[in-house]
Amino acid sequence: MSPRVEIDLDAGPDAADDAVAVMHRAFAEYARTGLPSGAMTETAESLRGEIAGGVRIGLLRVDGRAVASVKHHPAGDGTLYFGRLGVVPEERGRGHAAALVRALRTHAHTSGLAGLSCLVREDEEGNIAVYQGLGMAVAGRGERRSRTGALIRVVEMRDDEAVAD
Known part of the structure; x- marks a missing residue:
């Protein structure tokens, strides 16, 4: 029997x-x-x-167990910005990140937004390639200060x- 996969893009505070x-x-x-990663400073509160x-x-x-998460919000540029997309190590390579990105894109379009935007660490070539394979393109480069204080190239x-049309 195949596992039951459920995506909830507005899981709410009870899922923190x-x-x-x-x-x-x-x-x-x-x-x-x-x-x-600044993700390590995040708390449920x-x-x-x-x-x-x-x-x-x-x-x-997957079968009721949370294995991937993402934060998202409408951005000032008319896109749905997402960040902190992560999959627990033992569930990687099973298409969970792609499923979340596709669900976010559908949500963006049904909400009247132009599409998706995100920042990715520049050295995460695999993640960049995944997003490119899902219809995203590199639009710029820069640096960002993480919540930990580290300066990260993105x-x-x-x-x-x-894809956006």
């Missing part, structure tokens, strides 16, 4: 504990790079505060015009 647990597991590997301010939390569950990605 699950979302933070996924984030911490998904982003823990960055501590080894010397540039730890801080996430509930962001939700109260308009950020939405998406969760992907690429801005946006839906390719052909």
Whole structure:
């Protein structure tokens, strides 16, 4: 029997504990790079505060277990910005990130937004390639200061015009 996969793009404050647990597991590997992820500073309480301010939390569950999460909100440029998309290590390579991106794009379009945007660490070539394969393109490069204080080189990605239309 195949696993039951459910996506809830507006999981709400009651899902903050699950979302933070996924984030911490998904982003823990960055501590080894010397540039730890700001995801590690997130708590269920801080996430509930962001939700109260308009950020939405998406969760992907497999047989009821949260294995992937994402934060998202409408951006000032008319896109749906997403961040902190993470999949727990043992569930990677199963299409969960792609499923979340596709669900976010559908949500963006049904909400009248032009498509998706996100920032990705410049050295995460695999993640950049995944997003490119899902119709996003590199739109810019820069640096961003993480919640941990680390200065991280990032690429801005946006839906390719052909996908956004």
